[in-house]
């Protein structure tokens with residue numbers, strides 16, 4: 496069932512700009528229409544927060560394909576879009592809309608979809624032909640606008656303030672889960688809409704897992720604790736990692752800390768528009784390898800950050816993509832010593848014409864890491 500309605504309410508400037516960039520990319524790829532299904536992509540393209548919905552962009556129209564749960568949200572957020580409210584499956588309604596508009600071809604982005612969704616849409620839009628589009632949304636989202644950076648900075652501020660409040664409450668005997676819960680509570684009470692990803696709080700040997708899961712391990716009178724955390728603010732993510740200590744700082748961990756910090760600072764220093772992601776990764780990896788810990792740095796240096804906590808570009812040896820002004824990346828080298836502990840230091844860094852601007856500001860001074 497299709498119900499269509501258009502209004503003349505105006506489109507906000509930021510969204511107008513994004514839509515015109517999408518349309519420029521469509522025209523470059525010779526796409527007469529472009530279907531967006533990934534939730535963060537539909538939000539980016541239009542400002543519509545609803546999920547389980549699709550946006551279809553044409554040169555002169557924007558269609559939203561959604562359902563009754565989002566009637567009011569559409570009225571409030573995108574009254575200017577032509578709406579098609581489904582009663583059945585999303586793919587079926589996408590098919591109805593393609594038919595109604597007489598589309599012969601539509602660009603789709605398989606990388607933002609589940610395989611089942613891709614197959615269902617492909618079938619439902621027949622005889623309209625799906626064209627695998629270039630990564631239009633990922634490419635656009637790589638470059639942050641000043642409006643986006645305002646929200647991202649807020650997300651970082653909340654994460655950091657929440658961590659400072661949490662560190663003041665850390666005591667021997669608490670569990671990793673309790674400390675992670677405290678940190679998440681402190682972010683929510685400061686205005687976070689949620690967490691950017693499952694908070695990592697890992698003590699001693701558990702910190703040797705880059706993606707450790709907090710458990711019931713208790714902080715000892717003398718131990719290290721690694722926190723990897725981020726807030727979500729209006730969908731925008733922050734992502735930081737710091738380590739701290741109760742009692743004393745073991746000399747081996749202190750040595751590793753200095754190497755990781757040197758690698759991180761050197762990589763940040765090397766960030767400039769035009770530098771390739773793999774070359775920045777190589778700066779940090781070179782320092783860590785020279786110190787004899789190359790095998791213990793078992794992940795990429797960082798990743799793009801925005802509406803998703805992991806998005807393009809990938810700041811790793813796998814990507815020869817050049818950095819561009821306006822990209823926001825994490826820089827997070829680490830060294831992991833199984834059974835002993837691990838050190839990772841992670842900041843959120845903006846690529847500017849003059850080089851890197853580190854937007855996160857929590858202390859990395861090892862002396863201040865002793866609680």
Ligand code: GLY
Pocket residue numbers: 692723724734827841
């Ligand atoms: N929190 C996951 C990461 O740092 O990539």
Ligand code: MN
Pocket residue numbers: 723724734735736841
């Ligand atoms: Mn992280």
Ligand code: MN
Pocket residue numbers: 734797798825827841
């Ligand atoms: Mn990260």
